[in-house]
Amino acid sequence: MKKERGGLAHRLAVGFRKQWRLHMLALPVLVYLLFFSYAPMFGVVLAFEKYSVTKGFFGSEWVGFKNFEFLFATTDAWRITRNTVLYNIAFIILNTTLSVLLALVLNEMYLRQLSKVIQTMMIMPYFLSMSVVAIIVYAFIGPNGVVNSILKASGQRGTTNWYIYKPLWPFLLVFVNAWKGVGYTAIVYVASISGISQEYYEAAVLDGATKLQQARHITLPHLRHIIVIMLILSMGGMFRGDMGLSYNVTQNSGALYEVTDVIDTYVYRALKTLGNTGMSTAAGLYQSAVGFVMILISNRIVRRVEEESALF
Numbered sequence: 001m002k003k004e005r006g007g008l009a010h011r012l013a014v015g016f017r018k019q020w021r022l023h024m025l026a027l028p029v030l031v032y033l034l035f036f037s038y039a040p041m042f043g044v045v046l047a048f049e050k051y052s053v054t055k056g057f058f059g060s061e062w063v064g065f066k067n068f069e070f071l072f073a074t075t076d077a078w079r080i081t082r083n084t085v086l087y088n089i090a091f092i093i094l095n096t097t098l099s100v101l102l103a104l105v106l107n108e109m110y111l112r113q114l115s116k117v118i119q120t121m122m123i124m125p126y127f128l129s130m131s132v133v134a135i136i137v138y139a140f141i142g143p144n145g146v147v148n149s150i151l152k153a154s155g156q157r158g159t160t161n162w163y164i165y166k167p168l169w170p171f172l173l174v175f176v177n178a179w180k181g182v183g184y185t186a187i188v189y190v191a192s193i194s195g196i197s198q199e200y201y202e203a204a205v206l207d208g209a210t211k212l213q214q215a216r217h218i219t220l221p222h223l224r225h226i227i228v229i230m231l232i233l234s235m236g237g238m239f240r241g242d243m244g245l246s247y248n249v250t251q252n253s254g255a256l257y258e259v260t261d262v263i264d265t266y267v268y269r270a271l272k273t274l275g276n277t278g279m280s281t282a283a284g285l286y287q288s289a290v291g292f293v294m295i296l297i298s299n300r301i302v303r304r305v306e307e308e309s310a311l312f
Helices: 002-018 020-048 066-072 077-107 112-127 130-141 146-153 166-194 198-206 211-235 243-248 254-260 263-274 277-305
Strands: none
Touching (some): 020 277, 066 263, 077 211, 166 243, 243 263
16 A cells, blocks of 8 residues: 555656646646635635624524525515526527527638638627626617617607516517627637538538538537537526626616516625625525536436537
8 A cells, every 4th residue: 555655656756847847837727726716615604604794704603594595485586596597598598509600600701801800899799898788788778879769760759768668678688698698609619610620521512512511411510519518517507697787787677677687686685785795605605506416417418318528
């Protein structure tokens, strides 16, 4: 046993000496993960305490699962959970579909310079903060926005307050999310397509295959693995709402809570009102735990169907 330990230690030492430059390059990342990813995990204890700043982590009253009650015992639990899950399902389906289609179109463009310009324009919305996006949306549907101006020009009297019109917002939020995120995801798929050997396409052309047939029988099968991996990772955020989208873009309109309120916005308002850090931590822990389980389940299903496409 000692010999095995000594042998392992020796191999590790030799490996470090041979590749010490690579280890030094990795060191800053490891330090970053240690301090900003692993160390904060200790804060999970707040989810089970009635935290007091003066008493600290170890002196605060232990309340067990009581902090979780405000999520499940409230009458709004079903509404916020429903909205969170349904929005994420819509985001995943629409964004994945549009991203793949957009990547296929960009791959077929003959003018590569034009393709690069379009890619740059597509990815720009991704880097806009939700505060800026909220201003853009307000410019369109605000009291003096583009939509109301067009309606006035067409003969409508008065202005429509779109920030209290519930039927509009589920579609608008899904559209805004797609506009902001599709371009970035499409670039990922474009990069994957560029790695496909051109020999497949050349052989398909010789066989008389059309562009649509090439996309169906060559491009999409090669994209299958990356699409599945992206979907599995998306499962981790199934119970996480987009705070900026549901809070900033909607101007936190109380009239829209029925259709726009998600777990994150509900917890934020509760934290502002009650100032209970333990409750917000409990909500975050709940979302993370459920997301982790969702990833495990979806990965297990994928592994049984097609092991090569599984994440791990």
